[in-house]
Amino acid sequence: MKKLSSANLITVLLLIVFFISLIVLEQLIAPTDRMNMLLVSLRQGSIFALLAVSMNLLNGFTGLFSLGHAGFMLIGAVTYAIFSIPLAYRDMVYLYYDYVIKVSFPEIFGNLLGGPGMMIGVLISIILAGLVTALIAFLVGLPVLRMRSDYLAIATLGFGEIIRAIIMWQGMGRITNGANPLRMFTRTDSFNITIGGYTFGLITFTLALLSAVGIFIILLLVTSSYGRAFKAIREDEIAAEAMGINLFKHKQLSFCISSFFAGTGGALIAIFMGTVAPIQFRAAMTYEFLLIVVLGGIGSITGSILGAMLFVFASMWWLRGLDSGAFLGLERITIFGVNLGEQVFVSGFRLVVFSVIIMCVVLFFRRGLMGDKELPYYVDKIRSKFKPTPKAGGVDA
């Protein structure tokens, strides 16, 4: 095991501080508080981070331009929901179908072991969601990964749509509830822990922790010899093959692992949103994650995390005023008889501003926030500015 460099150490410390502050914040902010938006954004942001990183593994590190993410997320979300709805609620959820799957892991383990047991059940459902997604990705990968790069993009996009059609098909209704939403599975307050009469809310912490574990596993993979093989494939397939890398095997591995985390991310999204409606998982969703990856920097894991956080915070919170007629006092300005607050800052303007920003990144800052470097690299860079003389040997990138 390599010794942690000081830049890495600082990054790890930052992470620990982040998680402790998450727990503290969650106890301080009441759900009715205005600042609750911060918690909601943090929850969504960390899930989006996992999803963006899993997409980056495929698009950024392996160089496979895949656009099937939304479909794989849907599989994960639906699988999670099916195996988590308590049996007592199933009649209410499956209004038009006789449900066939009569297993609810959180319920089984909850009855067995009480509160912590339910958490184990949730965890099992999430992992199962990932496994089912990875299995389907494996089958999808068999034909798709042999195609040329741009055909791969359109074929994965197609598979995303096919998956959605199958899940929404009435013939699958007894399992997936057809086009109707799945709901009434895990509630956010079931993540609360009561110790000595005081209730600790842990939903934000749990979601962030699960995402972090997923991201950490991807990080380990990317820095392993497999990761180096992925990068070799990205740079030049023919040269990589000549170096003895089995192209198809490595592509399939990257595809399945990326889809595994797309599935678990989908399950986390299901927990976050409380319902799973297949109609939401359109190709447009995949595009959003692709743009997050571009924003953060293609081929940078910390970049994707930052990109996801920025995306969520901006769209959920900071730019919200653009939709509701109040933004940094700009709403008082009137140009050519057009009042910005009343006529321009109306519903939908936020997304327009957003897409313009993203187009600027795509056109003028093609490297995104981080390029293909990670956070420790920048920590070192900043620190070296404060040092009078850089030490010999320089920075290890």
Added chain:
Amino acid sequence: MSLYEFVLANLMSGISIGGQYALIAIGYSMVYSILRLINFAHGDVFMLGGLFMVFLAATFPLWVAIPALIILIVALGFTIERVAYKPLRTAPRMSVMISAIGVSYLIQNLALYFTGGLNRMYPNIPWLSDPITVLGVTTRRVTVVTPFLVIALVFALVWLINNTKIGIGMRAAAKDFDTSQLMGIKINSVISMTFVIGSFLAAIGSILFFTSFPGVFPAAGAMPGLKAFVAAVFGGIGSIPGAVIGGLLIGVSETLIRGLDVILGPANLGIISRPLELATFSDAFTFILLIVVLVFKPTGLFGDKPTDKV
């Protein structure tokens, strides 16, 4: 309605929709064959064609609105290429495709903003949307006109590509991008022309498509766009007759799948007793077709064999 009439009505609307897909598909096919770029924004340009018409027809008479629409859409296609794709000419292909996705995202969000996400009723175009009866089936005139118009446009385009200077430039650029530049072909004007032709056809396609469609909404172009691309791949990227045949096949199979329950149901053939509800798959079928084609004949029906260079 008898089985014969039902099938015939379905076939006719399928051919008509297929022709409209073909018009969009040509735009994809030409751009792809020269730039190796899936122009994800093309479907959204097509949708804007519908949306502009809604606004134009509200203020101008039709003989002004239609030419104005075509000019606007052509200008838009030209601008998109100049602003979003040209600066990335030397960048990796993935960057250009991401730029195309960004443009698509921007157009959809702009449309969402200006329409408020509402479904806008497409204006009634007098001659095209009149009902007529052909072979015992009542339909709109546009259904009958589309195939003929598509054939005429395709012949004009093929002539243009085979006989004009710019057409030769296009073929040369499609064959070998770098060498064609060395041979003195003004690559930028050739590419611009490609986008102009593609947008022109998309504008015509949007008039035909939305006339028999309930309305225009921001995501209306996404699905037809993807289907048109699949049509282009099916026929063989770069081949214009291929794009037309691909479009027709997709259009016809899509409408037949929608009508499958009625055709096979107890009232007609009586093969099935319960509806299969396969209509959900009418969109997905296109992609099933795509994957089958890519696995068994990656170059499409009429495509050139790609040369792999190390």
